[in-house]
Every structure is written in C-alpha cells, then in structure tokens.
Amino acid sequence: MINWSTLIDYRDQIHKRYxxxxxxxxxxxxxxLIKTQLRPGMRVLDVGASDRRMERRIREVYSDVMYKSMDIDRGFxxxxxxxxxxxEQFNLITLLEVIEHLELEDGVEMLGRLKGLLATGGKLIISTPNIFHPNRFWQNTDHKVAxxxxxxxxxxxxxxxxxRGIYRAFNASxxxxxxxLTLFYPLHRILNVDFAKSIVVLAQRKD
Known part of the structure; x- marks a missing residue:
C-alpha cells in the first residue's frame, strides 16, 4: 500500500537534491555504472536478465563474481x-528497464522485496525510460508506468x-x-526536452 503523503515528502527530498x-x-x-560497483567475489542478481548478456560484461571486470539471473521468460x-x-542474499542487484512494465503497486512491492534480498550494505541499480525524452517511454506498448x-x-x-546517485544515460556515436552536448544542448534546455533515453538510479540498502 502506497502512503502518498509520505511519498510526496520523499519526492521533495529528491527534488531538493536534483x-x-x-x-x-x-x-x-x-x-x-554497474562495473564501477563490482568487487572481487561479490554476489550479483540480474532481475529481468533476458539473454543474460550482463554476465559477460560483469566477468570482463571480475571473473570470480557470482552472477545469477532472474526472468519470467523461459525462452532463456x-x-x-x-x-x-x-x-539467498546479494551484494548487488540490477533491475534494468523492467519496473515500467509493472503496475505501480507491483513495482513498489518489487522494490521492497529486492531490498530484502540485499546483504548489509548491498546496492541496487535500476533504470527506466526518461520521461523528459520525447518518445522513449512510448516506444513499447507494454509500458505501464512512466x-x-x-x-x-x-x-x-x-x-x-x-x-547514492541518479543519472541520465545516453549512448551514441x-x-x-x-x-x-554542444550545438544542440541549449535548445534542449530551452525546450526542456532531453536526449538521454534512460534514468539510472544507484541506491543502497539502508540498515
């Protein structure tokens, strides 16, 4: 159950910071960002892992990281x-471009459950489409919450x-x-229309 008055207070805290x-x-x-948070021997859970491509990227940094994946898709x-x-518990959980596919209450519940799967001091990295981008959220018809x-x-x-940090993600040639970042940047600012496609949050379990 979402406590809206409390959520508004927390949202205001984020707004003051950013x-x-x-x-x-x-x-x-x-x-x-995920690679900067990796440490030798740590335990990583990739939620919404799709084809597990994150495993290869993680092992490029530390081959002894224990990587596990979770996805409802049984095609992989x-x-x-x-x-x-x-x-079991993990030092790092990733949830990339997943939460927007869930109803709001289900998404909030998932975040609470993921916190319970984090070890002391564990971190969560979550990404979602940037609503300041003109069409990123609307590119998928199964997106439910912006x-x-x-x-x-x-x-x-x-x-x-x-x-621990909130970021905009943009990758291009x-x-x-x-x-x-140069010629078009002032226009983006004036129109308040972002070119970054995703928002990425680095959060840590509060003990």
Missing part, C-alpha cells in the same frame, strides 16, 4: 523464474533505500554525442 533533469550527471550506459536459461524462489526521476527516487526512499 532540482531539474539537467542536474543529473550524464553517463553512457547503465552497464558502465535463468537461475530463477520468480522472486519467490530466491532464498516514472520521473523524482518519483522513482522517492519510491526507493520509501522502501528503505538511500540514494561520437558525432551525435558531441552535437547533443
């Missing part, structure tokens, strides 16, 4: 096909997480990247 979308640091990919092998079957960075950050606070 007053506008342009106050979020720009990164190229969520996977790069996964260690888990439901959160209900998970009975999250602003303030809303997502506030929900994470309400579920017992600390926010060098010419496109350069033009967006």
């Amino acid at each position: 007053p506008t979308i342009w106050d979020l640091k720009l990164i190229k990919r969520a996977s790069r 092998y996964h260690d888990y096909y439901s959160l209900d079957g998970i009975d 999250y602003s960075y303030e809303e997502l950050g506030g929900i994470l606070l309400s579920q017992g997480f600390e926010i 060098f010419p496109k990247y350069f033009l967006r």
